[in-house]
Amino acid sequence: MDFKKEETLRRGPWLEEEDEQLVKFVTLLGERRWDSLARVSGLKRSGKSCRLRWMNYLNPSLKRGPMSQEEETIIFHLHDLWGNKWSKIARRLPGRTDNEVKNYYRTHFRKKLETGNYADKIIDCSRNTAEGLLCNYKETETTWTSTTTQEHSFDRIAKESKQINMESDKETNGGICERESFGVMNSPYENRISDWISEISTDQSDANLLEDRISSSSDNNIKINVGSWLFQETRDFEEFSCSLWS
DNA sequence: AATGGCCCCAACCGCCGTTTC
């Protein structure tokens, strides 16, 4: 009975043994089918709980530690732009989860905004150029790749895809890689890439809007070129995706 | 030392869209 099943499910904080067990089975089975994973692993947790624990805490690609000034700035501006779209904002902050962004905003920004002194308390943005933000983004991405056994990095996908293309070139006259032929189609990375693609057009107009808004700001300390950062990221992604699929 | 208030964040809940069968 469902009642009995519910009764035996554990809730509340995770134990170290549970974490270890979960990591083991996610490594084994991948980040999917959480209900089955929960059953097979013997964890007395719901699939949903397992997924949450992994996504928000155990995933090795997560960045721990306090938010940087750059991240803080990005959260503030993107929230201004998109509202409570935490997961969307979190996607612009590699290694941060929607939960983390949400909690951070609630505890750090709301009060400041209520008192109306955000600009006083937060940032001297003048030294944070768009290039700087992008540079930080890339550095962190590289670091994570080297510290994790999971294959979460775009760099990794690019590398692997290049290899696939090279092998494909050997085998085909035209050297054109049909990506479906290599089982790339259903990878979680592609799903993420697809998300990005679908967001690019939105980002482009968002960036325009944001740049207008920022350039009209009277506060020089808050004039950070986030709009250009979004453009830059888009261009970067386009370059990446060209090398990936062409 | 005790206590009350506040902050932070992990975890849960409910809803909804998507995928699978």
Next chain:
DNA sequence: AGAAACGGCGGTTGGGGCCAT
């Protein structure tokens, strides 16, 4: 085609830690 299962998202809660009194 439709029902069930699954996954993702945003909102909320509860407990632990810190600090002032």
